[in-house]
Amino acid sequence: MSGLNRDEVVRLASLATGDEKHEVSSYSTLDVLMVLYGRVLRFDSDRPDWEERDRFILSKGHGPSAFYAVLAARGFFPEEWLSTFMAREGRLGGHPDRRLIPGVEASTGSLGHGLGLSVGIGLALRAKGLEKQRVFCLTGDAELNEGSNWEAILVAPQLRLSNLTLVVIDNHSSSIPMGPWEDKFMSFGWHARAVDSRDHEQLYGALSYRDAEWPAVVIADVQPVGG
Amino acid sequence: MAPGAELPSTIPSVTTATGMRERVCRAAAQLLLEDERVSIVLGEISIPYFEEAFRRAPERIFNVGIMEQTMVGVAAGLAMEGFHPIVHTIAPFLVERPFEQLKIDFGYQELGGTFISVGASYDYVVEGTTHHSPADVALVSTIPGFEVLVPGTATEAVSLLRASYASNRGKYLRLSERQNPISHEVQPGRTEVLRRGASGATIIAVGPMLRPVQDAMEDIDATLLYVTTVAPFDSVTVAREAGDHVIVVEPFLQGTLAASVMECFGSRPVRLTCIGVPRTNFRTYGSREDLDVVAGLDVPTLKRRLYEALETRGAASTRAV
Numbered sequence: 001m002s003g004l005n006r007d008e009v010v011r012l013a014s015l016a017t018g019d020e021k022h023e024v025s026s027y028s029t030l031d032v033l034m035v036l037y038g039r040v041l042r043f044d045s046d047r048p049d050w051e052e053r054d055r056f057i058l059s060k061g062h063g064p065s066a067f068y069a070v071l072a073a074r075g076f077f078p079e080e081w082l083s084t085f086m087a088r089e090g091r092l093g094g095h096p097d098r099r100l101i102p103g104v105e106a107s108t109g110s111l112g113h114g115l116g117l118s119v120g121i122g123l124a125l126r127a128k129g130l131e132k133q134r135v136f137c138l139t140g141d142a143e144l145n146e147g148s149n150w151e152a153i154l155v156a157p158q159l160r161l162s163n164l165t166l167v168v169i170d171n172h173s174s175s176i177p178m179g180p181w182e183d184k185f186m187s188f189g190w191h192a193r194a195v196d197s198r199d200h201e202q203l204y205g206a207l208s209y210r211d212a213e214w215p216a217v218v219i220a221d222v223q224p225v226g227g
Numbered sequence: 228m229a230p231g232a233e234l235p236s237t238i239p240s241v242t243t244a245t246g247m248r249e250r251v252c253r254a255a256a257q258l259l260l261e262d263e264r265v266s267i268v269l270g271e272i273s274i275p276y277f278e279e280a281f282r283r284a285p286e287r288i289f290n291v292g293i294m295e296q297t298m299v300g301v302a303a304g305l306a307m308e309g310f311h312p313i314v315h316t317i318a319p320f321l322v323e324r325p326f327e328q329l330k331i332d333f334g335y336q337e338l339g340g341t342f343i344s345v346g347a348s349y350d351y352v353v354e355g356t357t358h359h360s361p362a363d364v365a366l367v368s369t370i371p372g373f374e375v376l377v378p379g380t381a382t383e384a385v386s387l388l389r390a391s392y393a394s395n396r397g398k399y400l401r402l403s404e405r406q407n408p409i410s411h412e413v414q415p416g417r418t419e420v421l422r423r424g425a426s427g428a429t430i431i432a433v434g435p436m437l438r439p440v441q442d443a444m445e446d447i448d449a450t451l452l453y454v455t456t457v458a459p460f461d462s463v464t465v466a467r468e469a470g471d472h473v474i475v476v477e478p479f480l481q482g483t484l485a486a487s488v489m490e491c492f493g494s495r496p497v498r499l500t501c502i503g504v505p506r507t508n509f510r511t512y513g514s515r516e517d518l519d520v521v522a523g524l525d526v527p528t529l530k531r532r533l534y535e536a537l538e539t540r541g542a543a544s545t546r547a548v
Binding site: 098099105106107109110112113115116117118119120121122123124125126127128147148151152154155159 | 301302304310331332
């Protein structure tokens with residue numbers, strides 16, 4: 001699958017938010033979404049519910065314009081939808097709704113829900129014999145304040161969910177210190193790797209890795225704007 | 228039909244001594260083996276009933292331990308992939324603790340799943356208020372699309388489970404220690420008319436309150452409706468059968484069904500009396516029957532409350548209680 005064009009995705013996100021391109025470029029999820037939808041995930045935008053797709057759960061549902069831009073760039077819905085972002089006549093809300101938007105697997109917004117869903121999806125893929133398919137769940141660093149995540153982080157290795165990859169966008173937004181990331185996750189039984197989200201080759205390497213036995217977490221460091 | 232006559236609309240059968248929990252858990256395990264789209268997520272309880280299920284279909288049954296938010300989230304993930312999840316634990320930990328997961332993961336996402344609770348209201352008497360959940364039905368009923376099923380016997384519970392598990396909506400199946408001695412042929416969404424009275428008084432007995440109500444209303448001329456689906460509420464039958472005074476006898480928080488009942492009547496003036504579990508922290512131990520007395524839901528107290536509610540209209544016999 002060919003990669004996504006960054007300028008094109010930035011242009012599309014600007015259509016939604018009205019933000020300047022340099023502002024869009026600093027959206028914390030942009031790099032990870034570019035690599036996932038450009039090089040990692042298998043999907044068919046003409047058949048959003050294609051059984052053999054990989055599943056992507058945007059647990060951190062806020063600030064979804066980069067997500068919407070990537071979905072539009074991939075043809076899940078027309079570019080025109082972006083200009084109705086959060087508008088009365090639009091389908092693209094401040095948090096994504098699976099009932100309204102093709103390509104959106106989960107309706108999220110309240111933090112700490114996506115990883116539990118992803119564990120269930122991972123179990124379902126295995127029960128259906130979809131061995132190659134994977135489920136990716138994207139959270140923020142502050143989202144991991146929510147205890148529900150730690151329930152799921154505890155149980156996923158016990159279930160040997162090697163088809164599950166958690167991506168933590170660490171834009172240093174948590175008021176509670178969350179590190180050390182890798183040690184913490186490894187002590188729970190996860191395969192853990194921290195990367196710089198500006199380095200797309202590193203991101204691609206980490207996101208395309210699948211362990212034989214354990215769930216994987218990729219901590220994608222994003223420097224805060226101006227930082 | 229003559230007022231007061233028993234209606235033949237249901238075929239009673241004698242309930243076995245086995246409790247709802249064992250019968251329903253075994254029925255759920257059977258569904259898992261019968262239907263490859265069923266999955267079961269347990270919260271560390273009732274495991275012995277599922278031993279064969281764990282052995283024969285380990286890829287579709289999970290005990291996630293004591294983590295209720297993730298238990299419901301995992302079930303929603305399974306539902307997103309086309310499975311019919313059945314989730315089971317104690318009422319306060321199935322409804323109150325992970326309420327947001329029920330509301331969002333199932334309600335907002337419009338997914339199907341069956342939530343089976345044990346420990347109705349104060350069934351876990353000696354464990355105290357932390358294990359009581361009289362508000363469960365009131366809470367679940369606020370979620371759009373959810374169906375709330377309150378069977379009166381184990382046989383009815385199994386029948387409601389089998390009839391509803393594969394539907395594409397959330398179902399809350401509320402099991403209780405209290406059971407009626409006779410089962411009716413219940414169906415999701417249907418209200419049974421057990422007796423038609425002439426006084427205009429109508430008693431709605433919910434699930435396990437049927438037998439206590441029947442015992443308490445011996446000398447009362449009233450229509451008797453038996454409800455096992457409380458959401459969505461069968462407004463058609465209730466509006467058709469009810470007179471000008473409706474008494475709801477509910478095994479959960481008193482007043483839970485008040486709005487649903489009144490909405491049946493539109494602008495028609497109807498007097499409503501709700502008899503249910505009072506809004507209080509129980510600090511009494513002992514047996515469930517002991518707490519029935521504290522809650523005012525034992526037969527003698529229930530009889531007195533029915534008489535008090537009806538005394539101004541002459542529906543109750545003048546015989547002293």
